Amino acid sequence: MNLTCKQLLQNHTQTWHEATVHTFIEQCKLGTIHPQQFNTWLVQDYLFVVDFTRMVGRVLAIAPPDHFDVILAGLAALKDELNWFKEKAAQRELNLDVAKQPTCIQYCEYMHTLATMPYPVQATAFWAIELAYNQGWQLPGVMVEPYTEFADRWGNAGFTEYVKLLEHQADEVLQTASENVHQQAQEAFLRVATFEKDFWQMAFNAAQ
Numbered sequence: 001m002n003l004t005c006k007q008l009l010q011n012h013t014q015t016w017h018e019a020t021v022h023t024f025i026e027q028c029k030l031g032t033i034h035p036q037q038f039n040t041w042l043v044q045d046y047l048f049v050v051d052f053t054r055m056v057g058r059v060l061a062i063a064p065p066d067h068f069d070v071i072l073a074g075l076a077a078l079k080d081e082l083n084w085f086k087e088k089a090a091q092r093e094l095n096l097d098v099a100k101q102p103t104c105i106q107y108c109e110y111m112h113t114l115a116t117m118p119y120p121v122q123a124t125a126f127w128a129i130e131l132a133y134n135q136g137w138q139l140p141g142v143m144v145e146p147y148t149e150f151a152d153r154w155g156n157a158g159f160t161e162y163v164k165l166l167e168h169q170a171d172e173v174l175q176t177a178s179e180n181v182h183q184q185a186q187e188a189f190l191r192v193a194t195f196e197k198d199f200w201q202m203a204f205n206a207a208q
């Protein structure tokens with residue numbers, strides 16, 4: 001039996017919904033998010049993206065050469081993204097040299113463990129991580145200022161296209177993978193979904 005990214009989304013609609021729809025983002029859309037919550041997200045997400053960039057580097061290291069184009073484009077976008085995070089943090093006078101919160105630590109440690117897994121599992125996790133932000137920031141629709149630019153970073157049409165390419169690459173390698181690898185890919189998808197939900201909650205908790 002084959003496994004595709006689309007099937008993962010269809011088989012786990014509730015879990016995926018919780019990964020991509022959260023009061024944190026809804027309150028960004030409305031402009032009611034507390035600055036302390038948003039700033040916590042900004043700093044912790046920067047720290048996450050540093051480790052995510054390393055993860056993508058490891059994915060590249062074991063990817064077939066015909067997947068390089070998409071992954072290298074992703075790494076180039078991450079270079080811009082890391083600089084953009086620094087700019088946004090400076091505008092808000094936020095210190096990025098702080099400790100990761102437990103949820104961020106656990107997510108980053110999980111990304112590390114992905115390196116021990118077969119390429120189809122890593123490709124599936126990579127796609128799921130990017131899709132979570134693509135949908136998370138896109139689903140609420142137009143956000144009020146100053147959040148428009150944040151929603152646009154991951155919700156724009158180009159990013160949607162990039163996530164589609166990641167899906168095609170994951171689907172391609174899942175097609176020839178064993179049942180056991182399919183099982184691991186499904187577990188990775190579910191772990192990513194749970195971490196995404198927890199990450200929104202971590203930022204939301206900053207005001208309580």
Ligand SMILES: Cc1ncc(CN)c(N)n1
Nearest residue numbers: 045048049129130133199
């Ligand atoms: C927590 C999280 N998940 C996903 C992404 C998108 N790279 C992100 N920036 N942060």
